[in-house]
Amino acid sequence: MTEMAKVPDGFGRFGEFGGKYVPEALMGALDELERGWEAAVADRAFSEELTRLRREVVGRPTPLYEAKRFSELAGCRVLLKREDLAHTGAHKINNTVGQVLLAKRMGKQRIIAETGAGQHGVATATAAAYFGLPCVVYMGAVDVSRQNLNVIRMQMLGAEVHAVESGSATLKDAINEALRDWVTNVEDTHYVIGSVVGPHPYPELVGALQSVIGDEARAECLELTGALPDEVVACVGGGSNAIGLFRSFYRDQDVVLTGVEAAGEGLDKRHGASISRGEPGVLHGARSLLLQDDQGLIAEAHSISAGLDYPGVGPEHAWLATSGRARYVAIDDHQAIRGFKALAQSEGILCALETAHAIAYVLDTDVSGTVLLGLSGRGDKDVATIAEVLSR
Amino acid sequence: MTALLAHLSGRVDAGAKLLVPYVMTGLPDRVSFPAAFAAVAEHADVVELGLAYSDPLMDGPVIAAAGERALREGVGPRHALDLARELPAGVPRVVMTYYNPIHKMGEAEFCRVAADAGVCGLIVPDIPIEESGGLRSSAAEHGLAWIPLVAPTSSRKRVESIAATATGFVYAVSTLGVTGTRRSLSERAFAVVSACREATDLPICVGIGVSDAVQAVQAAEHADGVVVGSAVVAALLETGAQGASAFLAELRSALDRMSV
Ligand SMILES: Cc1ncc(COP(=O)(O)O)c(C=O)c1O
Numbered sequence: 201m202t203e204m205a206k207v208p209d210g211f212g213r214f215g216e217f218g219g220k221y222v223p224e225a226l227m228g229a230l231d232e233l234e235r236g237w238e239a240a241v242a243d244r245a246f247s248e249e250l251t252r253l254r255r256e257v258v259g260r261p262t263p264l265y266e267a268k269r270f271s272e273l274a275g276c277r278v279l280l281k282r283e284d285l286a287h288t289g290a291h292k293i294n295n296t297v298g299q300v301l302l303a304k305r306m307g308k309q310r311i312i313a314e315t316g317a318g319q320h321g322v323a324t325a326t327a328a329a330y331f332g333l334p335c336v337v338y339m340g341a342v343d344v345s346r347q348n349l350n351v352i353r354m355q356m357l358g359a360e361v362h363a364v365e366s367g368s369a370t371l372k373d374a375i376n377e378a379l380r381d382w383v384t385n386v387e388d389t390h391y392v393i394g395s396v397v398g399p400h401p402y403p404e405l406v407g408a409l410q411s412v413i414g415d416e417a418r419a420e421c422l423e424l425t426g427a428l429p430d431e432v433v434a435c436v437g438g439g440s441n442a443i444g445l446f447r448s449f450y451r452d453q454d455v456v457l458t459g460v461e462a463a464g465e466g467l468d469k470r471h472g473a474s475i476s477r478g479e480p481g482v483l484h485g486a487r488s489l490l491l492q493d494d495q496g497l498i499a500e501a502h503s504i505s506a507g508l509d510y511p512g513v514g515p516e517h518a519w520l521a522t523s524g525r526a527r528y529v530a531i532d533d534h535q536a537i538r539g540f541k542a543l544a545q546s547e548g549i550l551c552a553l554e555t556a557h558a559i560a561y562v563l564d565t566d567v568s569g570t571v572l573l574g575l576s577g578r579g580d581k582d583v584a585t586i587a588e589v590l591s592r
Numbered sequence: 593m594t595a596l597l598a599h600l601s602g603r604v605d606a607g608a609k610l611l612v613p614y615v616m617t618g619l620p621d622r623v624s625f626p627a628a629f630a631a632v633a634e635h636a637d638v639v640e641l642g643l644a645y646s647d648p649l650m651d652g653p654v655i656a657a658a659g660e661r662a663l664r665e666g667v668g669p670r671h672a673l674d675l676a677r678e679l680p681a682g683v684p685r686v687v688m689t690y691y692n693p694i695h696k697m698g699e700a701e702f703c704r705v706a707a708d709a710g711v712c713g714l715i716v717p718d719i720p721i722e723e724s725g726g727l728r729s730s731a732a733e734h735g736l737a738w739i740p741l742v743a744p745t746s747s748r749k750r751v752e753s754i755a756a757t758a759t760g761f762v763y764a765v766s767t768l769g770v771t772g773t774r775r776s777l778s779e780r781a782f783a784v785v786s787a788c789r790e791a792t793d794l795p796i797c798v799g800i801g802v803s804d805a806v807q808a809v810q811a812a813e814h815a816d817g818v819v820v821g822s823a824v825v826a827a828l829l830e831t832g833a834q835g836a837s838a839f840l841a842e843l844r845s846a847l848d849r850m851s852v
Contacts, residue, residue, distance in 0.1 A: 211722065219723055221691060223650050225743035225768060227720050227750065366656060367646060376649045383650065384769040386745060482692045482718075483647065495668040496696030497646040 207519065212400020212486075215523065217515035220399040221482045226379075229386045234401040236306040241408075246305065253297045254412060257330060259287050260294075262413075264420035265575075269546040270559075276567045279429065280575040281417040283441065284551060290577030291413060291441045292323035296392055298409035300327035303390035310389040311335040314378040316343055316371035316437065317507035317554065318350025319577055320394030325359035327392075335359040338377040340370040343506045349581050368500040371437075371510045375484050395438025396514030399485030403443075403514050410444025413574065418448045421572055430569030431456040434576065435558040436475070436528065437507045439514035441576040446526060456527070459517060460558045462503030463530035470502035474513040475521045475528040483511070488518040504533040504585065505553035507577075535560040537589060540579065552577035553585065596638070596684055596712045596737035596760040600795045600816075603637055609847040610761070610817025611808075612797055613824045613840055614640040614688065616658040617675055618667025620829065625675055631833035632824060633683040635840040640715065640819065641676055643669040643689040650690075650717040652772030654822040658829065669693035677709035686713030686739060686760065691723075699727045703734040713737035713760040721754055728757060741765050742788050744780040755791035762788050762796045764815060773822050774801035777810045785815045805846035812847055 212218040220230060240246040254260040265280045283291035300311060311328045313335070315321030321337040328335035337354055341363045344351055354361050367373040375393075382391040396403045396410070414432075421429055432449055434442035436459040449455045464471035471477065478489035483498055491499040491511035501511040520526035531539070536553055539560030544550050551559060555576045562571055579586075593601075603610060613632045618625055633639050644662035648655065667675065669689060676685065687706055694702045694716065706714070714736050716724065721740065728738050737760025742751050744767065755762055764785050767778035781798050788796045798811040799819030808818045820843065828836040 221719050221723055223718055223743070224720050224741050224750075224754065225745050225765065227743075228745040228747060366660070372647065376647050379649045380652075380770045386768060480695075482695050484649075487695075492692065492696060493668075494696070495670045496693035497663070497668055498692070 208400065208404055212404060214515045214519035217486065217488050217518040218400060218403060219487050220485060221487065222399045222485045223383060225383050226386060230399055230401065232306070236302060237401060237405055240302055240305055250298055250301060253301065257287060257297055258293050259285065260412065261416045262286055264417055264424060266424070267547050270543055273542055273546055274562045274567065276562065277570045278562060279421060279424070279570065279572050281413060281445065281572065283413060283574065283576050284549070284578035288319070288323045288326050289580065290319040290323065290552065291410060291444060292320040292394060293326065294412055294444065295394065295406050295409045295440060296320070296323040296327040299390065299392045300331050300333065304331050304333070306390070308388060308390040309333070310385065311392055312378055312381050312389055313392045313394060314338045314371065314374035315394060316374065316509060317505065317552070318343065318347040318354065318581060319507065321359065321361070322350050322353045322357070324392045325354045325357035328359065329357050336381065337361050338364050338374040338381070340368070340374045341365050342369045343371065346585055347506055347581050371506065372498065379484070395440040396443045396516055397438040397484055397486060397512060403486065403516055406440050407443045407447060407516060410440050411447045413441065413444035414446065414448030417445060417572055425570060427570070428452055428455055429572035431458055431567060432572045433458045433460065433558050433562060434574035435460045435508060435554045436513060436517060437510050437554060439517045441574050443514060443516055445574045446520070450525065457520070457525065458561070459526055459528045460561045461528055461530045462505060462508035462557060463532035464502040466532055467530055470500070471530065472501040472503040472508045472510055473530040474511055475517060476530045486515045488512055488515040489521070504536060504589065505557065507552070507554040508557065529561055531557040531560045535564055537586060539563050540586065550579035551575055552579045553582045594712070594735060594737040594759045596686065597794065599684055600637065600761055604795050604816050607851040609812040609850050610637040610795060610797055611635060611840070611844055611847055612638045612640060612817060612819040614642055614819065614821035615828065616642045616644060616655065616662050616825055617672035618644065618662040618665050619658055621665055622667060622675065626679055628828055628833045628836065629679055631837040632840060634837060635844040636683050637817065639683055639685045640688045641672065641685050641711070643672045643687060643693060645669065645690040645693065648690060650770050652770040652822060654773070654826050655771045658825050673705050673709045676711060679710065681710060684712045685710065686715060686737065687711050688715040688717070691716050691719045694727065699730045703730040703736055707734035707736055711736065713739050715739045715763060717741060721757055732759065739763050742784060744768055744784050748787065751787045752791045755788060755794070758792060758794050762792055762794055763819065764788050764796050764798045765800045766798050766811065767801050769800065771800055771821050773803040773826065777802065777807040781811055782814055805843050808843050809846050809850060812850060
């Protein structure tokens with residue numbers, strides 16, 4: 201796929217998606233970030249330091265795990281890429297150690313982040329603590345209550361957590377508030393965005409930092425099975441664990457790439473399926489597919505999992521979907537809970553509710569051959585939510 | 593030359609300082625909005641009609657809350673343009689809106705509808721010049737003036753390119769941050785204005801954070817005028833049309849005293 205090599209272009213365009221739709225005040229900082237990243241990538245000391253951090257702080261490489269008993273339930277051979285075993289319990293840390301290392305190199309004094317499920321907030325607070333930088337995390341008030349364990353973790357790590365009450369009080373509003381902070385403090389602050397969303401260069405930068413997942417998994421799969429997987433599956437909120445896994449397989453045309461979105465209460469009710477049901481629009485600095493009404497007001501998403509409760513998606517996914525290189529399906533709240541239980545009881549793994557959407561897809565769909573599934577995070581944070589749903 | 597620029601240049605050449613208040617379209621409610629607009633327009637050279645949006649990331653608490661209230665009143669971006677159409681002609685009005693509602697309607701269609709509703713200019717705070725080319729052409733086609741924002745962080749080169757796109761006035765953002773009242777005018781306002789002044793002969797208005805008559809006079813010292821947002825919205829919602837009118841009358845006379 202030669203055209204794959206050309207994206208994103210110099211302005212962060214993945215085909216018709218991406219770009220830099222931000223207030224003028226941020227243009228200088230985005231430019232500085234782009235140049236800072238290019239310089240860091242070209243610097244051997246930076247890559248060596250990143251490799252060391254991945255090994256010592258994150259605990260990489262993460263295992264590729266053959267889920268034998270779950271495979272029997274699913275009717276296909278399922279290999280799990282265990283990002284739940286990374287430090288802090290999700291793939292989010294791959295991004296945050298890289299970005300905070302970069303911020304430090306660029307001389308930034310302060311770290312801010314948004315968080316949905318709280319995993320990105322915890323991972324950012326962890327990286328900030330490691331590097332000794334102050335950290336502020338914005339989190340929707342709804343998410344503060346449904347992911348309270350993570351709020352406490354962030355606070356223990358020394359981060360200040362701000363509950364955001366505006367709008368739907370979930371992930372999108374937390375991003376708005378983080379952007380407001382960044383517009384105000386742009387000169388000394390680095391905004392660690394938590395997924396492959398936002399204005400250029402963020403989707404490219406976060407995708408590059410998460411690619412370690414797919415690079416490892418591809419090699420591990422070849423070693424374990426002697427072949428590439430038939431299908432690669434990951435859940436999609438903003439889309440960072442999926443891009444991290446998918447990018448390493450773009451050129452392997454026979455490998456099916458499947459992203460799993462949140463169908464929430466159902467695709468005809470409230471959901472988070474911005475690719476399956478969205479249309480082009482501009483949100484949080486990029487043109488992508490999103491959920492909006494007929495006046496261009498952003499719709500409120502819904503998912504039982506806070507990390508998929510977002511009305512947009514990274515521009516690279518919008519481009520993969522329209523170009524046909526990846527396919528996207530949607531799994532609802534109930535299916536996700538069934539998937540969560542099935543994995544727990546067949547393998548002894550409590551996965552995150554986000555991940556449970558990918559698990560449920562493999563369980564409920566006629567998938568065959570070898571499936572590589574991104575186990576993006578662990579589910580400790582979700583047990584209260586699940587207990588509540590099951591008691592209803 | 594756009595109609596807006598002709599109007600503003602005339603005022604500036606006559607020695608006046610420009611007063612550009614902002615209102616959230618549809619507030620206090622649909623029915624009393626025209627009266628609120630009239631009370632504000634009475635003292636204004638141009639009125640900014642804000643369109644409510646779900647995700648106003650350049651707005652602080654006052655305007656963000658006003659937008660949420662307008663949306664609860666059922667006045668989204670399209671309805672706001674309908675309300676604009678019903679306003680009596682007179683003081684020029686420009687639309688201030690986030691980009692996605694324009695994208696959704698289509699750039700050309702949005703400009704056509706806005707021009708048709710008597711709007712004569714456009715301010716879009718969340719797209720930089722690199723993304724606004726298509727919209728600027730559509731605006732020009734429909735006689736809408738383009739009013740770009742220059743930030744304290746804009747490089748000299750960017751200030752030049754941005755100012756070159758202006759066809760109404762240049763909006764000099766006084767400070768880093770979102771809309772909202774401030775206790776004092778940012779010291780950076782002057783640097784932004786002088787960077788703009790080097791780049792253009794068009795009128796320059798200072799906005800974001802200008803909160804009272806003293807600050808308006810300070811801001812207008814080196815610039816051609818001021819944009820006043822949160823303070824007007826707050827006055828309107830707390831003290832009604834009369835209160836907002838009194839507040840603006842005070843600003844107006846302070847600015848008018850500068851020209852004698
Ligand atoms: C465990 C886990 N998986 C997936 C996601 C969704 O994010 P993304 O689509 O960027 O991977 C989150 C987000 O919070 C998460 O915590």
